[in-house]
Amino acid sequence: MLSKSRGGRAFQYVLVLVLAISLNFFLPRMMPGNPLALLAGVDVGLMTQEERDEVMAEAGLDKPLIVQYANYWGDLLQGDFGYSYRQKKPITELILARLPYTLGLAISSLVVAAVIGVTAGAYSAWKRASTRDVGLLWGMITINSMPSFWLGMLLISVVSVKFGLLPSFGAETPASGLEGFDRLVDIGKHMILPVLTLTVLTIPAVYLTTRYTMLSVLGSDYIRTARAKGAGETRVLFAHAMRNSLAPVVTILALRLGFAFGGTVVIETVFSYPGLGRLMFEAVGGRDFPVMQAGFLLITIAVLFFNLLADFTYQFLDPRTKGQ
Amino acid sequence: MTATELDLANDAGMATISEGVKPKFRLTSAHVSAVIGVSLILMLTLTAIFADQLSPYDPTERIGRPFEEPSAAHLLGTNDIGQDIMSELIYGTRSSLTVGFAAAAVAIFMGTSVGLLSGYYARLDSVLMRVVDVILVIPFLPLLILLAAYLGRSQSNTIIIIGMLIWAGSARVIRSQVMTISKQEYVLAARAVGATDRHIIFRHILPQVMLLAIGQFVLVISTAILLEAALSFLGLGDPIQKSWGTILYWAQVRGAFLTPAWLWWVMPPGLLIVAAALGFALIGFSLEQRVDPRLKQSR
Numbered sequence: 001m002l003s004k005s006r007g008g009r010a011f012q013y014v015l016v017l018v019l020a021i022s023l024n025f026f027l028p029r030m031m032p033g034n035p036l037a038l039l040a041g042v043d044v045g046l047m048t049q050e051e052r053d054e055v056m057a058e059a060g061l062d063k064p065l066i067v068q069y070a071n072y073w074g075d076l077l078q079g080d081f082g083y084s085y086r087q088k089k090p091i092t093e094l095i096l097a098r099l100p101y102t103l104g105l106a107i108s109s110l111v112v113a114a115v116i117g118v119t120a121g122a123y124s125a126w127k128r129a130s131t132r133d134v135g136l137l138w139g140m141i142t143i144n145s146m147p148s149f150w151l152g153m154l155l156i157s158v159v160s161v162k163f164g165l166l167p168s169f170g171a172e173t174p175a176s177g178l179e180g181f182d183r184l185v186d187i188g189k190h191m192i193l194p195v196l197t198l199t200v201l202t203i204p205a206v207y208l209t210t211r212y213t214m215l216s217v218l219g220s221d222y223i224r225t226a227r228a229k230g231a232g233e234t235r236v237l238f239a240h241a242m243r244n245s246l247a248p249v250v251t252i253l254a255l256r257l258g259f260a261f262g263g264t265v266v267i268e269t270v271f272s273y274p275g276l277g278r279l280m281f282e283a284v285g286g287r288d289f290p291v292m293q294a295g296f297l298l299i300t301i302a303v304l305f306f307n308l309l310a311d312f313t314y315q316f317l318d319p320r321t322k323g324q
Numbered sequence: 325m326t327a328t329e330l331d332l333a334n335d336a337g338m339a340t341i342s343e344g345v346k347p348k349f350r351l352t353s354a355h356v357s358a359v360i361g362v363s364l365i366l367m368l369t370l371t372a373i374f375a376d377q378l379s380p381y382d383p384t385e386r387i388g389r390p391f392e393e394p395s396a397a398h399l400l401g402t403n404d405i406g407q408d409i410m411s412e413l414i415y416g417t418r419s420s421l422t423v424g425f426a427a428a429a430v431a432i433f434m435g436t437s438v439g440l441l442s443g444y445y446a447r448l449d450s451v452l453m454r455v456v457d458v459i460l461v462i463p464f465l466p467l468l469i470l471l472a473a474y475l476g477r478s479q480s481n482t483i484i485i486i487g488m489l490i491w492a493g494s495a496r497v498i499r500s501q502v503m504t505i506s507k508q509e510y511v512l513a514a515r516a517v518g519a520t521d522r523h524i525i526f527r528h529i530l531p532q533v534m535l536l537a538i539g540q541f542v543l544v545i546s547t548a549i550l551l552e553a554a555l556s557f558l559g560l561g562d563p564i565q566k567s568w569g570t571i572l573y574w575a576q577v578r579g580a581f582l583t584p585a586w587l588w589w590v591m592p593p594g595l596l597i598v599a600a601a602l603g604f605a606l607i608g609f610s611l612e613q614r615v616d617p618r619l620k621q622s623r
Binding site for chain 1: 454457458461462463464465466467469470471473474546550553554557558559560569572575576581582583586590591593594597598601602605606609
């Protein structure tokens with residue numbers, strides 16, 4: 001990852017995007033049966049031949065495949081993700097309404113997970129092989145084996161139902177009539193449990209990377225030099241070791257963000273949270289394929305965007321990669 | 325996540341190795357994790373094999389009233405249609421482990437093939453590694469959902485889809501090992517006496533990466549089990565097979581987690597998923613540590 005040039009990375013991201021879009025285009029068209037049912041979500045069986053032809057022409061499905069493919073790209077580049085025949089709405093409108101919720105969950109959980117994960121990882125490496133280090137390590141590995149939706153369900157059972165502390169579903173209380181600051185508090189309360197679930201599950205990867213990087217940094221010569229010249233332990237930890245461990249940690253954070261976006265599908269389902277993931281889940285239930293595809297594509301785009309952001313941060317944090 | 329990140333055996337090893345002292349044998353946490361991992365998996369595997377004998381009821385039969393609380397007859401109560409939850413869990417072990425094993429087998433076959441080709445043939449390397457990079461960036465869960473929705477719900481589809489999505493990490497690990505081995509003298513010697521590529525790959529390189537591949541296989545099972553659970557939880561699993569994820573799907577649909585039933589309907593399947601995922605992960609880490617090429621080089 002270190003040695004790859006900026007151009008190489010950009011090429012890779014473009015490749016991922018082309019692949020995702022092509023997959024979206026070809027999947028419904030390669031499936032057996034009439035693509036109309038998959039693409040438009042129409043009950044093909046109930047229609048006469050003329051009606052079918054009409055809808056096919058309307059959706060552009062009667063044109064040669066290559067023309068359809070070009071049109072598909074053209075629409076996407078104009079920000080048109082197609083039309084959901086089930087929900088009778090343009091998909092772009094549907095996803096734009098949901099996107100802020102998912103972004104809110106993913107970003108806020110990542111920020112919290114980064115702070116806790118990096119701190120715990122650095123502490124663990126600092127106290128290497130102590131009981132606390134080993135205890136933390138085991139705890140993190142166990143958390144890493146938990147299914148996210150299960151943790152969410154347990155949190156609801158205990159925190160919301162048993163103790164009635166926090167709301168268990170939705171993004172805000174429906175028809176609450178709250179305004180201004182009170183409404184913000186209400187929205188915040190609804191965010192706590194889903195963000196907590198996502199955070200807990202993101203921490204282990206951040207912790208493990210930080211711990212590993214710190215361990216190798218702490219064993220290196222310049223740390224010994226810093227100690228030898230009489231720098232205090234705190235200064236060695238923060239000014240020398242932490243700074244040099246940051247770059248790989250940023251990379252893993254960006255990768256985790258990809259997982260966090262993917263993970264929102266299950267977590268939003270558990271908490272009935274109205275984000276993109278929940279939209280995808282609802283689309284699965286209603287066999288609304290165009291919406292599922294749009295969800296997949298948008299999550300992919302978001303992941304690529306944050307990867308790109310991480311690449312730039314990496315270069316900023318690790319000056320050695322600048323020349324490349 | 326790789327074992328090098330985890331660094332279990334290396335609690336103290338890091339310093340010793342970098343100082344050039346040969347590490348002494350000691351009871352490290354790698355041994356502990358191997359023992360715990362093996363015991364967990366052994367118990368679950370036996371449960372899966374002897375499900376017919378262990379299970380008190382047929383999990384597909386309605387043997388009681390719906391939503392019964394735990395009793396002597398039904399240790400974990402009954403579900404929404406009056407099936408015994410305990411029996412569901414026992415049979416669920418069978419289908420969850422089957423999917424985990426099979427999907428990991430698909431993944432490790434792909435991963436080892438790509439790793440061998442990529443590590444041995446420099447010409448293929450840049451192309452194959454680019455494919456690996458692309459797969460690693462795509463958010464898998466949404467893609468998994470999309471593919472499962474298109475291809476339809478069946479156990480074999482679940483296995484193939486999961487397997488085809490999770491091989492990339494292993495391919496990368498195996499490739500780096502193959503590259504190290506390819507440069508060793510005995511491989512060069514074999515080539516000098518005119519051994520074919522096929523002979524070198526299968527006779528000299530494959531046996532050397534086998535242990536690493538097995539370590540990866542076990543780690544991938546852990547991932548596969550978690551993905552299967554997530555997929556089934558979203559209602560995209562095989563509707564005929566009862567897996568742990570499916571049980572949780574019905575618990576969610578029927579709102580079990582909003583009632584006291586969370587203790588016997590939601591808690592147990594999740595604990596079993598944790599036990600399986602953790603068990604395989606622990607075995608995988610300790611296996612991987614024995615073959616970590618990075619540690620070998622520095623010795």
